[in-house]
Amino acid sequence: MECQLTIDLTDQKKEKPAHDKLAFGVHFTDHMFVMDYTEGKGWHDPRIEPYSPLTIDPAAMVFHYGQAVFEGLKAYRNQEGEVRLFRPDQNFKRLNRSLTRLDMPTVDEAFMVEALKKLVSVEKEWIPTAEGTSLYIRPFVIATEACLGVRASHTYKLIILLSPVGAYYASGMKPVKIHVENSYVRAVRGGTGNAKTAGNYAGSLKAQTEAHEKGYEQVLWLDAIETKYIEEVGSMNVFFKVNGEAWTPMLNGSILEGITRDSTIQLLKAWGVNVVEKRISVEELFQAYQNGELEEAFGTGTAAVISPIGEMSWNGNKMVINGAKTGELTQKLYDTMTGIQYGVVEDEFGWSVKVTE
Amino acid sequence: MECQLTIDLTDQKKEKPAHDKLAFGVHFTDHMFVMDYTEGKGWHDPRIEPYSPLTIDPAAMVFHYGQAVFEGLKAYRNQEGEVRLFRPDQNFKRLNRSLTRLDMPTVDEAFMVEALKKLVSVEKEWIPTAEGTSLYIRPFVIATEACLGVRASHTYKLIILLSPVGAYYASGMKPVKIHVENSYVRAVRGGTGNAKTAGNYAGSLKAQTEAHEKGYEQVLWLDAIETKYIEEVGSMNVFFKVNGEAWTPMLNGSILEGITRDSTIQLLKAWGVNVVEKRISVEELFQAYQNGELEEAFGTGTAAVISPIGEMSWNGNKMVINGAKTGELTQKLYDTMTGIQYGVVEDEFGWSVKVTE
Ligand SMILES: Cc1ncc(COP(=O)(O)O)c(C=O)c1O
Ligand SMILES: Cc1ncc(COP(=O)(O)O)c(C=O)c1O
Numbered sequence: 001m002e003c004q005l006t007i008d009l010t011d012q013k014k015e016k017p018a019h020d021k022l023a024f025g026v027h028f029t030d031h032m033f034v035m036d037y038t039e040g041k042g043w044h045d046p047r048i049e050p051y052s053p054l055t056i057d058p059a060a061m062v063f064h065y066g067q068a069v070f071e072g073l074k075a076y077r078n079q080e081g082e083v084r085l086f087r088p089d090q091n092f093k094r095l096n097r098s099l100t101r102l103d104m105p106t107v108d109e110a111f112m113v114e115a116l117k118k119l120v121s122v123e124k125e126w127i128p129t130a131e132g133t134s135l136y137i138r139p140f141v142i143a144t145e146a147c148l149g150v151r152a153s154h155t156y157k158l159i160i161l162l163s164p165v166g167a168y169y170a171s172g173m174k175p176v177k178i179h180v181e182n183s184y185v186r187a188v189r190g191g192t193g194n195a196k197t198a199g200n201y202a203g204s205l206k207a208q209t210e211a212h213e214k215g216y217e218q219v220l221w222l223d224a225i226e227t228k229y230i231e232e233v234g235s236m237n238v239f240f241k242v243n244g245e246a247w248t249p250m251l252n253g254s255i256l257e258g259i260t261r262d263s264t265i266q267l268l269k270a271w272g273v274n275v276v277e278k279r280i281s282v283e284e285l286f287q288a289y290q291n292g293e294l295e296e297a298f299g300t301g302t303a304a305v306i307s308p309i310g311e312m313s314w315n316g317n318k319m320v321i322n323g324a325k326t327g328e329l330t331q332k333l334y335d336t337m338t339g340i341q342y343g344v345v346e347d348e349f350g351w352s353v354k355v356t357e
Numbered sequence: 358m359e360c361q362l363t364i365d366l367t368d369q370k371k372e373k374p375a376h377d378k379l380a381f382g383v384h385f386t387d388h389m390f391v392m393d394y395t396e397g398k399g400w401h402d403p404r405i406e407p408y409s410p411l412t413i414d415p416a417a418m419v420f421h422y423g424q425a426v427f428e429g430l431k432a433y434r435n436q437e438g439e440v441r442l443f444r445p446d447q448n449f450k451r452l453n454r455s456l457t458r459l460d461m462p463t464v465d466e467a468f469m470v471e472a473l474k475k476l477v478s479v480e481k482e483w484i485p486t487a488e489g490t491s492l493y494i495r496p497f498v499i500a501t502e503a504c505l506g507v508r509a510s511h512t513y514k515l516i517i518l519l520s521p522v523g524a525y526y527a528s529g530m531k532p533v534k535i536h537v538e539n540s541y542v543r544a545v546r547g548g549t550g551n552a553k554t555a556g557n558y559a560g561s562l563k564a565q566t567e568a569h570e571k572g573y574e575q576v577l578w579l580d581a582i583e584t585k586y587i588e589e590v591g592s593m594n595v596f597f598k599v600n601g602e603a604w605t606p607m608l609n610g611s612i613l614e615g616i617t618r619d620s621t622i623q624l625l626k627a628w629g630v631n632v633v634e635k636r637i638s639v640e641e642l643f644q645a646y647q648n649g650e651l652e653e654a655f656g657t658g659t660a661a662v663i664s665p666i667g668e669m670s671w672n673g674n675k676m677v678i679n680g681a682k683t684g685e686l687t688q689k690l691y692d693t694m695t696g697i698q699y700g701v702v703e704d705e706f707g708w709s710v711k712v713t714e
Contacts, residue, residue: 025505028416053412058516059385063499066423066555067562103562138505142420148382148495148520150592152562159415163505183547188581190542192560198423199556203549205424205460205509224545225582235507 005115007122010050019130022166024303025138029123033115033139033160037105043158046111048119051161057146061153067143068198069098072302073259074165075120075135075355077127078342083120083355085137086341088113090259095139097257098195103152104141112139116160117355123162124355132167132338136303168304173326173334175310176299178233179216180282181207182315186231186254188224193231193254201235208234218299220312222282223254230280236299236307237261240285241329243293250277260300264333266349273329282314289319296327305341306334362472364479367407376487379523381660382495386480390472390496390517394462400515403468405476408518414503418510424500425555426455429659430616431522432477432492432712434484435699440477440712442494443698445470447616452496454614455552460509461498469496473517474712480519481712489524489695493660525661530683530691532667533656535590536573537639538564539672543588543611545581550588550611558592565591575656577669579639580611587637593656593664594618597642598686600650607634617657621690623706630686639671646676653684662698663691 010030017027028051035046062068071091076084092109099106116137120127127135138161143153184207187193192200204219211219218234230249232238237258240247246268251257268275288294297309308331310324321327339345340352367387374384385408392403419425428448434440449466456463473494477484484492495518500510541564544550549557561576568576575591587606589595594615597604603625608614625632645651654666665688667681678684696702697709 023506025416026503028503032415051415053414055410055412057410058389058408058518059382059495059520062420062555063425063497064427064495064555064558065562066425066557066559068420068423068555068559070421101563102559103566136505138416138421140420146383146385148493148518149380150558150562150565152566161415161505163416185545185547188542188545188548190540190581190584191545191548192556197556197559198419198421198425199549199554199559200423201421201507202423202425202459202554202556205422205507206458208507209460209509224547227547 005046005048005118007048008050009122016126017164019128019133022128022133022164024165025136025163027164029126029162029164031119031122032162033119035158037156037158039154043105043107046115048122056144059146059148061143061145061147064148065143065150066197066199067102067104067153068140069095069102069104070138070140070196070198071095073137074302074341075127075137076342077129078344079129082343083124083127084341084343085116085120085353085355087259087263087351088116088353090262091139094196094257094259095141098197099141101192101195102197104143104156107158119160119162120355126162126164128164130167132169134165136163136165138163173308173331175308175324175326176217177215177311178218178220178309178313179211179214180220180312180314181211181222182227185224185227186221189253191254194251194256196256216313228281228283230282230285231255233299233309236301236304238299239264239297240280240294241296241327242288243295245274245276247276247278247280249280258300260302260305260337263337263351264300267333267336286314286317286319294319294321296330297321298327298330298333305337306330362403362405362475364405365407366479373483374521376485376490379485379490379521381522382493382520384521386483386519386521388476388479389519390476392515394513394515396511400462400464403472405479413501416503416505418500418502418504421505422500422507423554423556424459424461424510425497426452426459426461427495427497427553427555428452430494431659431698432484432494433699434486435701436486439700440481440484441698441700442473442477442710442712444616444620444708445473445710447619448496451553451614451616452498455554456498458549458552459554461500461513464515476517476519477712483519483521485521487524489526491522493520493522495520530665530688532665532681532683533574534572534668535575535577535666535670536568536571537577537669537671538568538579539584542581543578546610548611551608551613553613573670585638585640587639587642588612590656590666593658593661595656596621596654597637597651598653598684599645600652602631602633604633604635604637606637615657617659617662617694620694620708621657624690624693643671643674643676651676651678653687654678655684655687655690662694663687
């Protein structure tokens with residue numbers, strides 16, 4: 001067990017950024033949650049304490065052998081002042097799967113959800129209320145033992161940071177231009193693709209930078225084995241509306257199991273849309289496009305929730321989807337999902353979790 | 358340019374560990390080299406300063422998106438008190454390749470070699486002299502910007518740590534038992550396998566732990582595409598002596614370009630041994646084994662230099678190599694390479710670099 005959560009509040013509160021000056025992940029709240037792990041003792045000393053720099057040995061294993069996993073979710077505050085989390089249990093479930101893959105100790109999921117609720121309620125005033133704004137939540141675990149042997153660390157730190165973030169679509173939803181990546185890959189079966197671990201992102205930055213230079217906003221990742229099948233878009237899962245059906249790549253070990261992906265599938269099914277989880281080759285998609293059957297495309301993820309794709313470029317072939325405008329189904333998913341998140345649309349799935357004092 | 362190196366010596370020297378109490382990477386010297394990078398300004402403020410913990414924001418990108426690369430080399434001190442490095446230019450060349458792959462800023466290789474020499478000479482008394490002992494050198498670069506956006510950091514730190522290490526083979530060379538891994542993979546073409554980046558090691562720990570539990574010391578990694586071709590052994594490159602020839606997997610983008618591998622190839626060629634760099638399937642190797650042609654096997658890497666392989670287990674097939682004893686060629690390579698490293702065998706390649714005051 002993780003024992004009792006202690007709370008040490010700061011008397012030096014920071015100034016909060018203006019609601020219209022919020023970017024992503026640059027402002028942090030006054031406090032953070034911290035918990036330590038020591039082999040033989042387990043997780044201990046869970047606490048809420050003032051946000052402050054870490055003092056960490058330069059030989060700490062996280063810097064060398066990359067044992068680092070993280071999660072990302074949000075707290076939403078609506079006009080009534082109610083604060084909600086969206087399926088937080090799923091994030092800690094996935095954190096445990098990531099921890100296991102990286103040979104790191106798992107946590108008590110129920111305890112973590114409670115600790116998070118407590119942290120969010122302590123920082124309630126930091127949650128912006130303007131439309132589309134929210135409080136981004138970043139739980140992460142890092143290896144802290146000072147040792148250069150290549151093996152799993154014997155000590156870890158779990159930290160939760162909170163960061164008020166602006167609306168992803170400050171000036172309305174804007175479909176993005178996507179580059180289908182043929183050289184770099186994100187992950188491979190047997191690797192760490194379905195774990196939310198730091199190394200996956202490190203490896204993806206170069207492709208992202210090169211795509212930006214070519215004028216694209218995101219990279220569409222193909223499978224590493226045949227460079228043929230669609231995996232993800234940037235840091236999002238991806239869906240295509242083809243001939244009335246919703247297609248999305250099936251989970252295969254190298255794709256991250258997005259919580260927004262799962263929620264999207266459940267919503268679509270509830271609406272009677274046929275959801276097809278399968279291997280999707282770019283070839284097949286391009287054929288559908290040429291036949292006029294590729295109706296909509298969008299990414300799903302916590303940051304953007306639903307992100308319409310307006311254009312995809314593959315080996316010199318350009319697909320302009322739905323006239324580069326946000327599709328109807330895409331918009332409906334966005335409205336419904338965010339409505340549930342802010343507690344203004346009925347939540348028949350029990351996804352929205354109120355943060356009570 | 359990196360400007361002038363400044364030196365701040367500690368007046369609180371630590372006690373040095375006894376020569377027979379040295380493990381790997383657990384003791385660190387009194388000082389470290391540090392240099393900072395700021396976008397627009399480049400690398401700046403190179404300095405030798407007392408070894409001390411880092412003060413680093415919990416939102417620092419290294420903890421989240423894993424931009425972290427490292428190197429590993431050694432300083433050797435012989436009976437005459439001479440201190441030598443082994444091909445340090447190659448390590449900083451590789452560091453730059455790793456940095457480039459991870460979308461991080463490169464360094465001035467010549468400057469780094471000079472800075473390293475200076476650091477090593479400051480810490481000269483820390484270099485153990487007992488046979489097989491050395492000073493392990495760990496240069497590494499980490500992303501330090503406090504921001505949760507998924508993009509390359511704008512600030513970095515390059516640090517060099519020094520750690521006196523014991524003899525790898527304290528009680529003589531001992532061939533290891535290897536498990537051929539069929540499920541987990543280390544790297545894939547288009548990924549980060551040929552970069553020395555933290556995430557590669559994080560992903561490999563689970564397989565290593567499971568192999569240990571089954572009684573094996575190391576994992577032999579197969580290619581991720583077909584799970585058929587041999588890539589590396591643990592954190593080493595691998596060689597096989599087959600029918601008088603030396604086989605080693607060809608560099609393919611997912612294999613780390615080991616400096617010991619390159620040195621081994623050069624030595625073997627100088628000795629008139631035919632070196633074959635090619636795709637090697639386990640199947641082919643097993644056939645050679647059954648035909649009695651698999652004469653020796655060994656890993657190559659900075660830590661162990663040359664590590665004989667006594668047994669390999671693949672899908673229930675057991676290959677016992679050279680009666681599980683160190684082969685003649687393996688031993689000769691070890692003796693020659695370490696001889697050059699300590700400056701007791703003539704170095705016709707110009708690999709050994711004297712550290713002068
Ligand atoms: C690589 C990757 N894929 C997909 C997702 C989407 O996951 P989720 O919907 O749980 O945010 C994320 C996280 O945002 C991600 O980092
Ligand atoms: C994955 C991996 N392969 C191979 C090697 C061998 O490289 P080197 O001979 O340069 O030490 C290393 C480093 O030790 C490594 O980490």
